[in-house]
Amino acid sequence: xxxxxxxxxxxxxxxxxxxxxxxxxxxxxxxxxxxxxxxxxxxxxxxxxxxxxxxxxxxxxxxxxxxxxxxxxxxxxxxxxxxxxxxxxxxxxxxxxxxxxxxxxxxxxxxxxxxxxxxxxxxxxxxxxxxxxxxxxxxx
Ligand SMILES: Cc1cc2nc3c(=O)[nH]c(=O)nc-3n(C[C@H](O)[C@H](O)[C@H](O)COP(=O)(O)OP(=O)(O)OC[C@H]3O[C@@H](n4cnc5c(N)ncnc54)[C@H](O)[C@@H]3O)c2cc1C
Numbered sequence: 500x501x502x503x504x505x506x507x508x509x510x511x512x513x514x515x516x517x518x519x520x521x522x523x524x525x526x527x528x529x530x531x532x533x534x535x536x537x538x539x540x541x542x543x544x545x546x547x548x549x550x551x552x553x554x555x556x557x558x559x560x561x562x563x564x565x566x567x568x569x570x571x572x573x574x575x576x577x578x579x580x581x582x583x584x585x586x587x588x589x590x591x592x593x594x595x596x597x598x599x600x601x602x603x604x605x606x607x608x609x610x611x612x613x614x615x616x617x618x619x620x621x622x623x624x625x626x627x628x629x630x631x632x633x634x635x636x637x638x639x
Pocket of ligand 1: 506507508509510511512513529530531532546547548549550625626627628
């Protein structure tokens with residue numbers, strides 16, 4: 500079985516590790532930060548993410564959409580502020596369409612939990628300094 504290394508356990512790295520693990524690879528993820536589930540230190544960008552249908556489809560493919568949907572807040576449009584201070588509402592669609600506001604760290608934690616449940620090894624506190632694609636090696 501092939502061994503794969505991913506640098507970064509953010510949204511993309513954690514998600515990709517699930518995909519590749521499900522395809523049968525041995526996956527190790529190296530993350531420079533401590534484990535946010537233990538340290539309480541949340542991902543640097545703290546505002547909620549706007550998760551679209553495209554993002555939900557990706558989560559559906561790895562069986563996580565139903566876990567995430569209950570904690571997502573539907574946003575049906577945006578409120579505009581004009582120069583006089585008046586507010587107007589611009590809906591995202593005419594048929595009740597909405598985007599989903601979700602905690603970035605919460606989503607990251609769901610992804611890391613699932614990755615580890617499937618057997619991905621996440622190594623925290625490991626800042627990768629160099630990747631050598633010729634030698635297939637990484638250095639911290
Ligand atoms: C203010 C802001 C708001 C956003 N809002 C939205 C939104 O509403 N909806 C949306 O879809 N997207 C949004 N985005 C974009 C979204 O954040 C990114 O597309 C997404 O985070 C990219 O995921 P990533 O895993 O590539 O990067 P990140 O989430 O940044 O994760 C990268 C990880 O790699 C680690 N890392 C970096 N270098 C190393 C190293 N040398 N060694 C080891 N680990 C390392 C970092 O610690 C981090 O954990 C927003 C971005 C910003 C900045």
